[in-house]
Amino acid sequence: MKRDVVFTFSYETYADAAARGMMRPPDRILQTLMSSDEVGNLLVANPFRSLASVAARGIRPAESFPARADRRLITPTRLARRDPVSVPAIVRTYRSYDEQLRTAAARAGMSRTAIVTTNPLVAAFCPFGWADTVTYFGRDDWLSSEARQAYWPAYAAAYRQISESEVGVAAVSQQIIDRIDPRGPAVVVPNGVDPREWMGPRPVAPDWLAAIPGPRAIYVGTIDSRLDVEGIAHLAVLRPDLHIVLLGPTPEPGYTRALREIPNVHQHAGVGRSELVAALRNCDVSLLSHRRTALTEAMSPLKVYEYLAAGLPVVSVDLPPVRGIHERVTFSASTAEMAPQVDDALERGPLTDAQRAAFIEDNSWGSRHRAVLELVLRSSARHRAAAPANV
The missing domain is CATH 3.40.50.2000 (Glycogen Phosphorylase B;)
Structure with missing residues (x-):
């Protein structure tokens, strides 16, 4: 039986992925989801973009998403250009992101929805009470990224929430799995080639x-x-x-x-x-x-x-x-x-x-993604714990 899937990028958009030739691991996973016979409706979500930037820039030429009735792309919007730094504010931000995803999924008639996200803040702080399962794909250890050091407390809180909520985790290395210490299902999926x-x-x-x-x-x-x-x-x-x-x-x-x-x-x-x-x-x-x-x-x-x-x-x-x-x-x-x-x-x-x-x-990416699909399309997990207001 086909499953409906929501896929979210981390901090880059579908346009960014298309511009670089769909060559990074999250891009490759999205390509597999888009072509899989096991996926019914697929909703692809860009990260938040500010209303001002959307109004100023519009849709870039590279945003050539191959849309069809069961393959849709959305760009959730907000007033702020960047995520807040404090953890409580980030929790509130991603509850808003969750609501925009829920609305878009409902309009698309999606059910038994499987979530797969490449953003740990989405995996941790979107409640996803309307979804069936949640899977986080970790390409990098965000908690070690010097460029995003201001967000390390948020990533630490996100890793704890992912573990405690029994979110499924696929990661490119055992080291990332160990740092999250997931209580739910987990699999190491190294990089591959086409x-x-x-x-x-x-x-x-x-x-x-x-x-x-x-x-x-x-x-x-x-x-x-x-x-x-x-x-x-x-x-x-x-x-x-x-x-x-x-x-x-x-x-x-x-x-x-x-x-x-x-x-x-x-x-x-x-x-x-x-x-x-x-x-x-x-x-x-x-x-x-x-x-x-x-x-x-x-x-x-x-x-x-x-x-x-x-x-x-x-x-x-x-x-x-x-x-x-x-x-x-x-x-x-x-x-x-x-x-x-x-x-x-x-x-x-x-x-x-x-x-x-x-x-x-x-x-090959094909052999790698079999394990990812099995995790993303797994049977419904136990009820997901709600993200706390103050982590």
Whole structure:
């Protein structure tokens, strides 16, 4: 029997997901829900947007949601631009969000509704008395996000509420599960890859990459505080013949100032999915050169799965979620100490075609999402405890 489902983003919208090529884990889960024969009505909810911003900006061109009678997108609105910081005020805010979702679900004729949200505040503080089950999908440990430190008390309260309310939890790492300590059902669902992107002959290298000599070591992703800039600089000086490519957006350009005068370190802005695949498949080794923090120790780095799908050996700092992914992932205590592992990876060369194909098959998003669907579409749980007014 089909189940009706409500899916909510965390802090980004469907337009944001579409603009980046639907490539992050929440985006992929939404794609699976939209195409699943087990899902009846599907209501997709953006995060709150202020009335002023909606009036000023309208619907962006990227908001090309493939709407149909049983697939709808809504954008709940409020006066404030941002969430309040105090926990009681956040509880009141998300009760309002819950009411807007309830109204939209009722208008869509939804019943036996399963909720899946990527926002812990939604999972914790929306009462959802009208829903059948609630599932939280954790891509990051929000309680370790330095960028959202003002909200750490709210996230701590949300984790407690998720646990006590027996909300179902799917997370990309065991570390996130352990930090929430859910009393309800839980499953670890690491990141994966889309075989359609990675199979087939190697594409031609982008012009900007072809202009960089080899051997090339590549790091992809947002260039932010997770990246060990000092370690990259040290590695580049130790191995001047190794050309290190940092591929991705840099929200704070000053963060990588120390790398600008190093001739064998190359930065390039973020690119589309096909160009990303082409870039990875035309490099020689890949790097997971993160600083060790509570946040990075709880991540399941999507880039590692894409590195291996491209056939690249991986040299990584030793982080728990990366252990056991594949034999061609080698570890270093820090980025600054990676030179011997990089030398070994270059000497061994890329994965064979058979190794690459086997990895892609074993780690496809399709295989990952079976576990997510089983959790989201589970039978009705016991009655959900109401979110307290003062947590």
